[in-house]
Amino acid sequence: SDYSTLPLSKLSPGSSYEVSVISLLGLDESDPIDGVVLTLPDPPTDLRAINVTDTKALLLWRPALATVDQYVIVYGSEEVYLISGTLRFPFPSDCSQELMNGVRESGVVEIFPRGKEGKPVRVYCDMETDGGGWTVFQRRKDGKTNFFRGWQEYSKGFGELEGEFWLGNELLHNLTMMTPMSMRVDLRSGSESVYAAYSTFSVDTMKRHYTLRVSGYSGTAGDSMTYHDRRKFSTRDRDPQPFITRCAMSYKGGWWYKNCHEANLNGLYNTHTDHQGVIWTAWKGKDFSIPFAEMKLRPSSFNPRTQG
Template identity: 40%
Template sequence: MIVLLCLSAVFPVLMGTEVVNSNCFLATDCSDVYSSDKTSSGVYTVSSIDGPVQIYCDMIPSGENHSKGNWTVILRRMDGEVNFFRPWDSYKQGFGNKEGEHWLGLEFIHLLTRRNRYKLRVDLEDFDGTKAYAVYESFSVDAESDGYKLHVSGFVDGGAGDSLSYHNGMKFSTFDKDQDLSSSNCALIRPGGFWFKDCYKTNPTGPYMWGKDDAKSLYIAANWYYWKNNWNSLKAITMKITRVM
């Protein structure tokens, strides 16, 4: 279902070859979806310059100075069902199951954050059921011509610690497009795609290890180092953004 936002003013809208009067326009992210009175978490279809895009909207209030939930999920790991060791084009366009594990797509993330200001929240859960989060008051991604460079700032601790600021200013890397600062290919030796530096303090797209002890010694699991200052594998990690009004 494509989400439409409806206003009190009336605008002409093209429907095929026919022009009709409408007070609606296409939603672009979960903030728009929420504003259209669709307040249940789930998959919605929104618009972009490249056509319709399916996104997962987390509508649950976060509890950190938010009275509502309107988060657009850009990454979700939860059960290991999706392979995140993928090439550049996959990370550019997005992949996975929007109702489960997925990566939204660098190009769409760039288009969103070019148009409006966004903040980022990262939710973590370990295999003991303990949860924590980190918030970054400013989040944006540059164009592909600039390597989809990450800009993140304004850390607010929700118990997780700050593992992402280390990656600020980095271009995105995959095993077939190495843009990190390491003498090695971080996306190859720490299998995944991310804004690697030399190499990382978090690797949310790393292999899903189901809590195995060897993940800590291999430093390859989906993890967030400054939560408990270890490389233990995570049970769940979600990265989601919301528009800053």
């Protein structure tokens, strides 16, 4: 061959290298010949789509090691040019981080409460109420979901995220242990709507019966939740409270019962007798079952005025 070759290894992608070659004969050496080697940029990896709906999806990928000017995404026959493919929170831990990633519509998304190494979890985000960024963990709206369930089901969660559901006590514990959380309850009956906000909200471990901590009320619904502060969670098959009345059995829900309740948002839907309904005593008393209830959480440090 008219050419000599030598492979170069351990080069970095998308980098420039100056190369010199000289000839040696005994102790004599030639003048160098100089050149420049430009390595190609490496491709991005781990491409996947999250938050997929019927009309849109959010793409997520690990960026190239090389410094690049832009990424080109081709789907169908269209090309979209991005100056940067970096999300502020590539693995959002809750809906407030999804909001800061640019998601503005309420709906079901994937979050990563345990970080990028943990499994993603599907949740419903409220991006409209009081600045958005709320992770919804309970909803009552039509009575299609049975809330008179056992301990394991309340631990894991049940129902449909677009309809009625309980997100799960284990996930509630994980979410409220990551960072200090606030909590909001939205209630509606016909044309009436009220809310109760709490500046602190947390749920303890399963070993401690998912004990509730809640305080710092403000709002228009009246305070029916502080009564349940420091109470253990009870279900029909597991009631750790020392009271004579088995509250979960008597009032047909899973809840942080005391003796027994001022709020019973997981009670029987559309039941207006025996204090067994969906109840918020400070608003409608104990003989009225509220048609719509939604509970949601958001980091206490979140400032709605800085978003958008």
